[in-house]
Amino acid sequence: MHAVHTQNLSIFLGESQALTNISCCIKEGEFVAILGPNGAGKSTFLKVLLGVLEPSGGNVQIFEQSPRKVNPEWIGYVPQAKTLDRNFPALATELVVTGMHRTWLRRISGADRAAARDALKMVGADHLANRPLSKLSGGELQRIYLARSLARKPRLILLDEPATGIDTVGETDFYRLLDSYRHKHNATILMITHNQEVASQHADRVMVLNRRLFGFGTPAETMCDECLHSAYSTENQNSNIPDLRTGANHA
Numbered sequence: 642m643h644a645v646h647t648q649n650l651s652i653f654l655g656e657s658q659a660l661t662n663i664s665c666c667i668k669e670g671e672f673v674a675i676l677g678p679n680g681a682g683k684s685t686f687l688k689v690l691l692g693v694l695e696p697s698g699g700n701v702q703i704f705e706q707s708p709r710k711v712n713p714e715w716i717g718y719v720p721q722a723k724t725l726d727r728n729f730p731a732l733a734t735e736l737v738v739t740g741m742h743r744t745w746l747r748r749i750s751g752a753d754r755a756a757a758r759d760a761l762k763m764v765g766a767d768h769l770a771n772r773p774l775s776k777l778s779g780g781e782l783q784r785i786y787l788a789r790s791l792a793r794k795p796r797l798i799l800l801d802e803p804a805t806g807i808d809t810v811g812e813t814d815f816y817r818l819l820d821s822y823r824h825k826h827n828a829t830i831l832m833i834t835h836n837q838e839v840a841s842q843h844a845d846r847v848m849v850l851n852r853r854l855f856g857f858g859t860p861a862e863t864m865c866d867e868c869l870h871s872a873y874s875t876e877n878q879n880s881n882i883p884d885l886r887t888g889a890n891h892a
């Protein structure tokens with residue numbers, strides 16, 4: 642079964658065309674990395690898969706259903722640049738529970754608390770369950786977000802630059818957790834990253850995106866200079882080009 646299938650997907654945001662004619666098939670169990678400069682439409686692409694944005698043209702299916710009809714428990718999401726104010730007075734467990742209910746709850750049931758605890762355990766963070774968010778390091782917070790996305794045992798996980806702000810050790814750990822979840826549950830992973838090394842180490846295939854698809858294939862096929870150069874140097878594109886090799890620049 643295809644986890645994700647798009648045909649000629651196009652998206653307009655206001656006046657500008659964020660994505661043009663994206664056609665791709667992603668099989669269940671695949672790990673796909675998405676590379677592309679800032680403003681390339683990467684986050685927009687994930688938002689379409691989440692059903693947050695409606696395509697302006699073309700077709701999108703998640704597990705052979707439209708994104709808004711698919712069982713929300715099947716999809717886990719780790720958002721970009723944590724918009725959450727770290728001083729927000731909440732505990733790690735409460736953040737995990739928001740992933741299960743899509744909202745903050747006043748009172749958490751015993752069953753939810755147990756599910757959150759299981760998810761935290763999965764990412765080796767059960768000791769952080771009662772830690773206020775303000776007292777978590779960047780890497781710890783990232784793990785909590787991962788636990789939040791895994792709490793309902795999703796079949797498809799969408800991650801938007803998840804390693805931003807984590808040190809190298811934390812990052813290695815993070816990907817190990819992700820890989821182990823994927824293998825255990827045959828989960829499909831789509832991850833936006835600026836880090837070429839991470840993409841070639843973890844992804845089965847790499848999607849090079851800049852408003853349109855510049856390449857979609859194995860890391861060896863897509864991360865050749867020619868393919869990346871054309872995607873990253875396209876005229877009228879964004880001036881702020883990240884350094885792919887170091888993963889610097891995470892705007």
Ligand SMILES: Nc1ncnc2c1ncn2[C@@H]1O[C@H](COP(=O)(O)OP(=O)(O)O)[C@@H](O)[C@H]1O
Pocket residue numbers: 654655659677678679680681682683684685686892
């Ligand atoms: N809500 C919006 N309205 C209009 N333009 C938007 C909106 N969100 C993003 N954009 C624009 O769409 C383009 C793609 O954005 P985005 O998907 O966030 O890029 P990326 O994640 O690759 O950096 C950018 O030029 C951005 O400025």
Ligand SMILES: [Mg+2]
Pocket residue numbers: 683684685721801
């Ligand atoms: Mg983005």
